[in-house]
Amino acid sequence: MPVAELLKTQAQQLLGSLVGNPEAEFHPGQFEAIEALVDGGKRALVVQRTGWGKSAVYFVASLLLRARGAGPTLIVSPLLALMRDQIAAAERAGVRAVAINSANATAWDEVREALAADQVDVLLISPERLNNPSFRDRELPELIRRTGLLVIDEAHCISDWGHDFRPDYRRISELISRLPETVPVLATTATANSRVVEDIAEQLNGRPLGGVDAVQQRDDAVFTIRGSLARKSLRLGVLRLPDSASRLGWLLSHLEQLPGSGIIYTLTVSAAEDTARLLAEAGHRVLAYTGRTDNADRENVEQLLKDNQVKALVATSALGMGFDKPDLGFVVHLGAPSSPVAYYQQVGRAGRGTDNADVLLLPGSEDPEIWKYFATASMPSEERADAVLGALAEAGGALSTAALEARVDIRRTPLELLLKVLSVDGAVERVSGGWRGTGTPWNYDQERYQRIAQARRQEQAAMLEYEVSSGCRMEFLAKALDDPEAAPCGRCDNCAGRWFSGEIIGNAVQRAEDSLHTLGVPIDPRAQWPSGMDRLGVEIDGKPVKGKIAPEDRAVEGRALARLTDLGWGGPLREIFAEGAPDQPLSQEMLNACVQLLKDWSQSGWSGAGRPAAVVVIPSRSKPHLVSSLGQGIAHIGQLPYAGELSLGHGGPTGARGGNSAYRLAGVWERLVVSPELTAQISGKTVLLIDDLVDSRWTLTVAARALRQAGATAVLPMVLAQAG
Structure with missing residues (x-):
């Protein structure tokens, strides 16, 4: 049997085990990506819609590489929820997957022993783990030596242009540079426009990528597969109501009519908690899910939704990347995310394994004010950066974050974010006992941050345009992601007429007012x-x-x-x-x-x-x-x-x-x-x-x-x- 045919036969068998169906076939592009990694040793980028099966690519490729004697696959994954789902999926395929993260500290010794005994096929870590002094100095060098495949999940976070600002993702390009050239690398995302794709490709291969809409064939290029990002199962709509009470009144009137169980997204923690309280008091089975939800409770709350034990989770963006419920029936937004790309990512939770799912946006007049706050909160300022570097230089040694707070007037969360930015830029390093300056000169990249801020303002304007657009809503989102196959969906409220009622029943608005x-x-x-x-x-x-x-x-x-x-x-x-x-x-x-x-x-x-x-x-x-x-x-x-x-x-x-x-x-x-x-x-x-x-x-x-x-x-x- 020819080598390529043998590889496909082996891959097909592993796919059947992964999905529990021996007759399962690869989606277009899946096997091509596996082949590029396993036989070609390439650096690959897969941009495909949520539910396409990106995890199947790296799990099957991992087992094939392991069968050839390669070391374990290292997956950099952004969220605990995503890691849990990935490990569960891996077990179904017979992949021995483990994680090192903040939620399983008691199991780290067991994980290290299993790695040392070569009993691990896949290790999942967060990007922040790459800068943990113990992991960075003790485990990472050996992992780099042995890694058979590196996977960067939710790879849009690598890019400044991605909709999540996560400084530690920028460490991955350094990690890639330390890998032997023979080690394949896979980056996956469902939310990347052409600008993000080019940025990811540059970091994967150390050089700009030319065209990004076709599979690249040059040996020195990143092998890129982009599919259509339109989601045929989703029925999109927008309902503009005058105020918060009216939006909540609509939910009180229509929540039980929405199909199955789903997610109600809000822009702030307070809004999630207020909404969940109102709906629960009215007899609806809902729970809040926010950044304030204890890590110990999150898995249980997620499982209640997966098991349809609740009608909805009222959530902030804390419930996002990685949550996987194929039959999620609806997503409703009380307030709009700040960009069409972020909105696409959140509504992509729905309708992965069903033919139909409803998606409704209830925008609020206060949305731009909230966007403005979050857009600027994550950006480092030159004045603050200089203060931190000066304090570390004056100390002459390591300072804990608490000790730094007595030297620079910056709150804990933005201080920690700023330290991450400075660390990624090489100006400070995290060591035992805290942080210390490296002595490496650091210059504030004003032009870069101005470009990012301008891009975010443009994204906000595009989101406002989406709300009032008379054209196809799915086509609008697909175009925002530079999908060359963007076309009218025939299902949204603009294509097929309003599929939802705008009526608010009885005293629902007054009940909402009283609760608010x-x-x-x-x-x-x-x-x-x-x-x-x-x-x-x-x-x-x-x-x-x-x-x-x-x-x-x-x-x-x-x-x-x-x-x-x-x-x-x-x-x-x-x-x-x-x-x-x-x-x-x-x-x-x-x-x-x-x-x-x-x-x-x-x-x-x-x-x-x-x-x-x-x-x-x-x-x-x-x-x-x-x-x-x-x-x-x-x-x-x-x-x-x-x-x-x-x-x-x-x-x-x-x-x-x-x-x-x-x-x-x-x-x-x-x-x-x-x-x-x-x-x-x-x-x-x-x-x-x-x-x-x-x-x-x-x-x-x-x-x-x-x-x-x-x-x-x-x-x-x-x-x-x-x-x-």
Whole structure:
């Protein structure tokens, strides 16, 4: 039997085992990709729609290479959910697959032993694992020596132009450069336009790729297979409604009519939680799935959806790449993602193994504001990068992230992201004990980041165009991905007419309004001082503050009217705190809501502190009229003594919102003072402490400590809005 024919026969048998069907046939392009990897040792890029079978390519290729004596396949995979599904699929095909990730730390020793004994066919890791000092220094060199095939899943993340900003994916090009040239490399994605394809190809092969719409035949080119990205099973639609309550009213009216079980996507965690609560209270079987969902709970929640034990998961983008439910019946978006490419990726969860699935977008007027925040949050700034590099240079050795927070005023999450960017660029390195500078010069690539920002603005404009387009919606998405086969689908609301009802039944909008205006977000009191306050001069009795905050100095659990990101009061509050918004007294409607919040709070026992006997206001630099009217209004309606405002010491608080804990504490320390006159009014009393906006909670913490030190028996913080 000719070699090529023998390879196809072997591959066909392995495919049958993988899918549980001995008669299974390869989709066009699948065997060609396998052949390029196994017989050609090529660097290959597969751009195919979700559900096409990209995992079949690398599992079959892995087993064929292993049969020829090659080492294990290394798969770089972005999400735990994706790893779980990949391992389950591998087991069905007789592939011995294991993972090293944050969720299975107790099994790492077993994995290492299995690798050493050559009992592993496939090892899955996250891109972040490539920079773990222990893995990078101990396991990776041996893996590079033995790897038989490298697979980069969701490869659009390699590219600056991909819709996910994940710095550690950029390490993969360095990993590829360290592999022997004989080791094949496969990159797979379902969401790459031509610009992303070219970028991936350059990193796979170290040179620009010419044409990207056809299979490349040159020996030195990346072997690229692109198929049609249109999803024939999906029926797309857009329904524009006036506000959040109307969108939720529509869901209350029509959720059970949607086919099977599905996903309801939101843009923020608060929106997911609010929506899930409303639907559950109305008797629908739904659960929230967000970045706040514990890792231990995620697998269980995903399985409930896979088993159709819930009608829907109300999710943020945390439920995205890698979640695989072939019979997912619908995807609804409450608010639009920021680009057609990201939208295509999310709706691609539906209809993988069915002939029909419904996809509906309910855009919101607040969407562009949310896009703007997320588009800029991940971008490093030159000023912050220089501050981090300067702090590391001054330290002369490794610093933990917590230690860096006492040296640079950057919050933990953006600080960690910035360190990853600097590490990928070679300016810092992660070592045992934290991070240290390498001494390698680093220049801020302003042109690059401006290009990325401009591209994202164009993507946002395209998403707005999609919402109002009168043309075929699937064709629009396919063209956004530069699909040369883009054509009208004949099924979407523009091609075949509206397939969904716009009617909202009965009092559904009012029920949504009532739920959205559920009052009260708990404000947990700070219990621990930040690390490194000695560097910032924060002391008590000549000694730096550290450790636990004394119970007698703490506030009790407080309340915020709502989060700025909430669907209900979040909208009016965002207007109040928007940049450039005028400072003016609180509206009577919002004051009434605050009074109702206090009534609800009183019924739950005032967090154990008892009814307040005095109202004290934290003076505001930006909204003095707002916060004063809130404090005096509460005092008047509640018939409580208005004790006045805290005084400002040392010129008052410094710094701006958004800083990290260490700098925020330093900026308010001893700058909120209880005057003798105020002391006389609050001594021996429970104080209701009023502020406009809570973010880090250090202003409330310092103010509460000052009041307790002045004789208040308890402090109940109440604020209008909680950031985030």
